[in-house]
Amino acid sequence: MTRTRLDAHIAALDAPEGLKTVLTVVAATCADISKVVAGGALAGALGASGQINVQDEEQKKLDVMTNDMLTEALLASPAVAGVASEEMDEVQPASNPAGDYLVLFDPLDGSSNIDINAPVGTIVSVLKSTTATPTEADFMQPGRNQVAALYAVYGPQTMLVLTTGAGVKGFTLSNDGDWILTHDDISISPDTREFAINMSNLRHWAEPVQTYVGDLLKGEEGPRAKNFNMRWVAAMVADVHRILMRGGVFLYPWDRREPNKPGKLRLMYEGNPMAFLVEQAGGKATTDGRQAILDVQPEHLHQRIPVALGSANEIDAYAGV
Numbered sequence: 001m002t003r004t005r006l007d008a009h010i011a012a013l014d015a016p017e018g019l020k021t022v023l024t025v026v027a028a029t030c031a032d033i034s035k036v037v038a039g040g041a042l043a044g045a046l047g048a049s050g051q052i053n054v055q056d057e058e059q060k061k062l063d064v065m066t067n068d069m070l071t072e073a074l075l076a077s078p079a080v081a082g083v084a085s086e087e088m089d090e091v092q093p094a095s096n097p098a099g100d101y102l103v104l105f106d107p108l109d110g111s112s113n114i115d116i117n118a119p120v121g122t123i124v125s126v127l128k129s130t131t132a133t134p135t136e137a138d139f140m141q142p143g144r145n146q147v148a149a150l151y152a153v154y155g156p157q158t159m160l161v162l163t164t165g166a167g168v169k170g171f172t173l174s175n176d177g178d179w180i181l182t183h184d185d186i187s188i189s190p191d192t193r194e195f196a197i198n199m200s201n202l203r204h205w206a207e208p209v210q211t212y213v214g215d216l217l218k219g220e221e222g223p224r225a226k227n228f229n230m231r232w233v234a235a236m237v238a239d240v241h242r243i244l245m246r247g248g249v250f251l252y253p254w255d256r257r258e259p260n261k262p263g264k265l266r267l268m269y270e271g272n273p274m275a276f277l278v279e280q281a282g283g284k285a286t287t288d289g290r291q292a293i294l295d296v297q298p299e300h301l302h303q304r305i306p307v308a309l310g311s312a313n314e315i316d317a318y319a320g321v
């Protein structure tokens with residue numbers, strides 16, 4: 001059986017050449033990152049870097065390595081006008097800006113997993129640039145404007161899951177280093193019996209979130225009238241991948257610990273690209289069950305938001321609490 005390769009899929013897209021170039025560069029870099037991740041201690045990929053990032057997080061060595069790999073590869077491409085990342089304070093315009101695209105990324109998602117050999121990922125969002133010399137203001141576009149979003153998950157299999165606005169496709173990295181189409185037309189079941197939330201934060205959540213999760217935990221005797229299972233990988237990529245594969249809901253709500261931060265996850269590098277993928281797979285991606293993440297007008301590059309995404313009927317139930 002002949003299988004479709006990612007490069008053939010990209011070549012056949014009804015999309016500008018510049019976008020095809022961006023996707024090709026990102027896919028090649030994610031394949032390179034997968035080698036570093038797989039090398040672990042042998043590749044010098046474990047442990048802390050000793051630096052703090054703009055998110056006030058201690059950077060892992062791999063956060064820095066993957067950020068450098070993506071930044072260098074993308075800024076070397078004539079299709080790219082500028083990049084922004086979870087790991088960089090400021091946006092980086094290309095030095096000879098001629099490209100049409102802005103690329104935003106979380107180079108290593110779930111970085112607390114790397115030292116324990118659990119899944120990590122890379123998340124990428126692509127916007128059209130409105131100018132050849134972009135500043136931060138040009139990146140402040142709602143997620144609805146994205147022309148592509150993808151993630152790579154470095155797990156038992158390395159996979160790349162992509163949308164360009166016409167459904168969601170999954171590619172598996174072969175031993176020969178090729179991305180092969182293995183999951184055509186990924187869709188999220190509207191109903192589920194599985195939820196993902198960091199339960200250790202329960203006492204910090206707002207009342208409606210406590211009520212909703214409490215209802216799930218009541219199982220068949222509760223208002224949802226069914227038993228729920230819980231999973232939490234602590235890497236959004238892996239949790240969202242599970243939801244794309246077998247349904248579920250993922251919640252990272254606001255909590256009281258940091259009253260001035262609306263949530264933990266970042267709108268531009270995590271919320272928007274994942275929301276685009278989830279909506280394209282027939283799921284819902286919201287801040288609170290109602291407000292679509294893709295319609296949020298960004299105000300700051302590193303803005304955080306609450307996230308509630310996944311199986312459509314369960315997100316509606318969350319909104320109804």
Ligand code: AHG
Nearest residue numbers: 106108109110111112198234235236
């Ligand atoms: P990152 O490693 O890019 O900073 O993201 C970590 C995020 C996300 O991947 C995950 O869902 C969440 O943080 C885990 O948070 P907890 O530490 O509360 O489990």
Ligand code: MN
Nearest residue numbers: 055057086111
């Ligand atoms: Mn981080």
Ligand code: MN
Nearest residue numbers: 106109110270
């Ligand atoms: Mn992340």
Ligand code: MN
Nearest residue numbers: 086106108109
């Ligand atoms: Mn990260």
